[in-house]
């Protein structure tokens with residue numbers, strides 16, 4: 120009898136495992152198959168409840184049976200919704216939301232011993248998913264609105280002047296966004312402002328930085344959306360989020376700007392291997408992009424950014440009326456950025472040394488320069504550990520000095536009151552030392568690819 124029990128439980132585990140594999144898929148989940156497996160598992164568990172003599176295991180099986188029943192209920196509802204082509208968003212659980220968890224599958228003939236099945240996450244997830252199914256699509260709609268509202272940027276963040284260099288890009292954005300908002304009467308008849316702008320360029324060159332600066336400069340509702348905000352593995356949910364985003368933007372009083380960062384993750388080239396879900400997301404985005412432009416009084420400006428524009432589906436690429444290349448910083452921008460990052464710390468770098476630094480950092484992106492500066496700023500702190508000679512400043516602080524300094528005092532850092540210690544100023548050598556370990560992140564080959572792309576499709580910023 121025991122062996123037979125064991126076999127039945129193994130069958131149940133196998134059924135749950137199969138359902139779990141299906142439920143963990145991010146798309147194209149076979150809900151019928153999930154249902155069938157959970158159903159079979161549920162029948163076996165019910166049999167076990169009748170035969171089981173051990174009270175603890177009996178309770179555990181009852182509890183599991185309850186959660187399986189709830190799960191069957193949820194899936195049946197979802198299946199019905201799917202069949203009616205309503206509430207599509209409730210049709211497929213994703214890996215994080217699925218009610219089936221490895222906890223449930225890990226049941227074994229020894230299960231229950233030392234485990235509180237009633238409080239297992241599997242069961243609480245069943246409960247919440249069931250509640251969701253009961254409350255219908257309303258909570259889903261509210262949830263979606265919440266996600267979209269949380270992407271609205273407010274308050275002063277980065278200003279245009281904080282974005283160093285990129286004069287042409289700033290000018291293009293000024294013409295495209297700020298002028299029409301300041302002088303709407305000038306944009307009438309055939310003269311219409313740009314409505315779909317793509318910023319592309321190597322990583323860390325300030326595309327997101329620039330977009331956020333736009334949000335500060337204009338009096339418009341600014342949605343700062345990352346493609347991950349719009350991605351969901353529930354069938355149909357991503358499309359609904361995209362629809363909600365444009366609907367929300369359209370229902371605002373004034374002008375609205377939607378900024379979608381890393382747009383490439385949403386609109387890669389279409390391929391024959393692409394799944395149905397991805398295809399539907401792209402189609403929805405295309406519909407919304409066209410719809411936003413076609414209305415009589417368009418109020419949505421779509422700003423997108425990517426660092427791999429060649430991955431974009433041509434249907435999307437074609438729809439961007441302006442494609443602005445955000446390049447690596449030039450000599451003057453590098454100089455300004457380095458000085459900006461270090462401006463609040465003591466520095467001992469001459470004008471010639473600054474120009475040496477700006478020359479030697481050719482190929483560094485804005486974010487590379489910010490990391491490099493941070494490394495250089497930490498160098499004097501690192502040196503404190505090995506300093507053995509100190510000078511006392513006018514305000515009574517202990518500062519490292521050369522070993523040959525005649526008035527220097529010999530001491531180890533541990534012998535000085537911590538609040539009295541101050542670091543020396545950052546110098547050229549600190550930067551040069553850091554440059555050995557902080558190399559530029561953008562390769563020459565990648566740069567060449569951007570330049571080629573700009574020649575064919577873009578506009579230099």
Ligand SMILES: Nc1ncnc2c1ncn2[C@@H]1O[C@H](COP(=O)(O)OP(=O)(O)OP(=O)(O)O)[C@@H](O)[C@H]1O
Nearest residue numbers: 281282283321322323324325326327328426485486
């Ligand atoms: N032109 C710039 N002016 C001022 N700071 C800049 C500039 N470019 C880059 N930076 C600095 O680099 C950081 C990264 O910039 P940002 O996130 O805008 O890069 P990105 O182009 O969007 O990169 P990715 O393509 O990887 O998303 C910023 O937070 C900023 O500190």
Ligand SMILES: [Mg+2]
Nearest residue numbers: 326327380424
């Ligand atoms: Mg970015």
